[in-house]
Amino acid sequence: MAAPRLIPCLDVKDGRVVKGIRFQNLRDAGDPVAQAAMYQDQGADEIVILDVSATPEGRGHAVETTASVRQVLSIPLTVGGGVRKVEDALALLEAGADKVAVNTAAVQRPELIAELADRFGSQCTVLAVDAAQRTDGDWEVVVHGGRTRTGRNVERWVRSAAARGAGEILLTSWDRDGTRSGYDIDLIEAVTAAVDIPVIASGGADNADHLEDALSSGATAVLIASILHDGVTTVGSLKRQLLANGTEVRP
Amino acid sequence: MNTDVVIVPTGTANTASVIAAFRRLGAEPRSAGNPEEIRDTDYVVLPGVGAFGAAMERIDEEGFRETLVDRIEDGRPTLAICLGMQLLGEKSDESPSVSGLGVVPESVTRLPQDLTVPQIGWNRVIPDPRSRFLDLGWAYFANSYKLSTVPDGWVGAQTEYGGEFTSAIERGDVLACQFHPELSGSWGADLLRRWLDGAESRS
Numbered sequence A: 001m002a003a004p005r006l007i008p009c010l011d012v013k014d015g016r017v018v019k020g021i022r023f024q025n026l027r028d029a030g031d032p033v034a035q036a037a038m039y040q041d042q043g044a045d046e047i048v049i050l051d052v053s054a055t056p057e058g059r060g061h062a063v064e065t066t067a068s069v070r071q072v073l074s075i076p077l078t079v080g081g082g083v084r085k086v087e088d089a090l091a092l093l094e095a096g097a098d099k100v101a102v103n104t105a106a107v108q109r110p111e112l113i114a115e116l117a118d119r120f121g122s123q124c125t126v127l128a129v130d131a132a133q134r135t136d137g138d139w140e141v142v143v144h145g146g147r148t149r150t151g152r153n154v155e156r157w158v159r160s161a162a163a164r165g166a167g168e169i170l171l172t173s174w175d176r177d178g179t180r181s182g183y184d185i186d187l188i189e190a191v192t193a194a195v196d197i198p199v200i201a202s203g204g205a206d207n208a209d210h211l212e213d214a215l216s217s218g219a220t221a222v223l224i225a226s227i228l229h230d231g232v233t234t235v236g237s238l239k240r241q242l243l244a245n246g247t248e249v250r251p
Numbered sequence B: 001m002n003t004d005v006v007i008v009p010t011g012t013a014n015t016a017s018v019i020a021a022f023r024r025l026g027a028e029p030r031s032a033g034n035p036e037e038i039r040d041t042d043y044v045v046l047p048g049v050g051a052f053g054a055a056m057e058r059i060d061e062e063g064f065r066e067t068l069v070d071r072i073e074d075g076r077p078t079l080a081i082c083l084g085m086q087l088l089g090e091k092s093d094e095s096p097s098v099s100g101l102g103v104v105p106e107s108v109t110r111l112p113q114d115l116t117v118p119q120i121g122w123n124r125v126i127p128d129p130r131s132r133f134l135d136l137g138w139a140y141f142a143n144s145y146k147l148s149t150v151p152d153g154w155v156g157a158q159t160e161y162g163g164e165f166t167s168a169i170e171r172g173d174v175l176a177c178q179f180h181p182e183l184s185g186s187w188g189a190d191l192l193r194r195w196l197d198g199a200e201s202r203s
Helices: A032-042 A062-072 A086-095 A104-108 A111-120 A154-164 A185-194 A208-216 A235-244 B016-024 B035-040 B052-061 B065-073 B083-087 B185-202
Strands: A005-013 A016-021 A024-030 A047-051 A077-080 A099-102 A125-133 A139-143 A148-153 A168-173 A199-202 A221-224 B003-007 B027-031 B043-046 B078-081 B107-110 B119-127 B137-143 B155-160 B164-171 B174-177
Touching (some): A005 A032, A005 A235, A016 A032, A032 A047, A032 A062, A032 A235, A047 A062, A062 A077, A062 A086, A062 B016, A077 A125, A086 A099, A086 A111, A086 B016, A099 A111, A104 A111, A111 A154, A125 A154, A125 A185, A139 A154, A154 A185, A185 A199, A185 A208, A208 A221, B003 B016, B016 B027, B035 B065, B043 B065, B043 B083, B052 B065, B052 B083, B119 B164
Parallel strands (some): A005 A047, A047 A077, A099 A125, A125 A168, A168 A199, A199 A221, B003 B043, B043 B078
Antiparallel strands (some): A005 A016, A016 A024, A125 A139, B119 B137, B119 B155, B164 B174
């Protein structure tokens, strides 16, 4: 079977890596090319770059960043942020992305998912979903960096996205993002039960036990950011702990 | 050393990663403009992302079919990646009415339905010990379809995903990989290097 992937995520704003808590209070975390190369050397299985400036400010440097990172990267690269139409995705793919993630624009216009899947294939089309738990326990899709609640049910949304041709779900728990309190396991279980396509768990990782929890709950990959950017641990160290605990990863 | 590598434009493929990988190895990759370039260039890459039918349609429109078949039959340095490997087959479940290149007498079938499909991620490649290019290691896959057996006259590698499938085949200086060597880290870069070097040493 395919091994679970450990995927460092670089949130990039104006060409610099940033990290915040629940998408706010962004602080500088370095140069995306140097960071991508460092994580690749540590054994990262893939890199995700999300241009967080793209949605709120309507602009991004994602194409230039993608082209620069591609030169040094010999592992898969997924890029998202500000993709509103097929041409936006094409520009990122031509710059060197292997997959493109869509989020807010797909919520506003779900046909975008089918347009991307038809043109580039499902394996290129990632739906990023930011999920916030409601007081009644259900999860709701949030957009615009969590500032806008859509009222849309997360499980129904991912199911319809998969039917439209999404090849992968990048599932971020808004409640856990940047908190280092562990992934939202109930959310992962609900979403992996709803779809057959791969689900990347995101939001809340602090240690190898958290990764293991997410992977044993149905996620096929885990996104990691804060603990890597803050130098708390490395991809290599996390992989060694997973291997020691019997979870097979690419060494 | 100027190693010319031409990449067959299959229309749907994202070739930036392939181009970057060959540049890191010191080669000079470019996109093929006409069938003569595919005939006359030392190294040809047949990449592939997207659908079987759309890629074959583009190959036929551009008139690439015959030159591709010829150089593969002759064992000249040709690297087929992902969908590119499937295009070597006769046909595919993905686009049942479309003829592949047919240099491999095989049909391409879907991965088992009860698994997460597409397979996206790293998986083990276990090659036949007689392989010239292929080596044991981990490769990155993104596929929903596959070849099931190693055709006569070829040497192959196996990978496990709900049962074994053929993850690569080689014959002469032709190498076809269901995985993406350009995205398979240093293991993939080493494979591309062996293909460039090994093919050169025989030419």
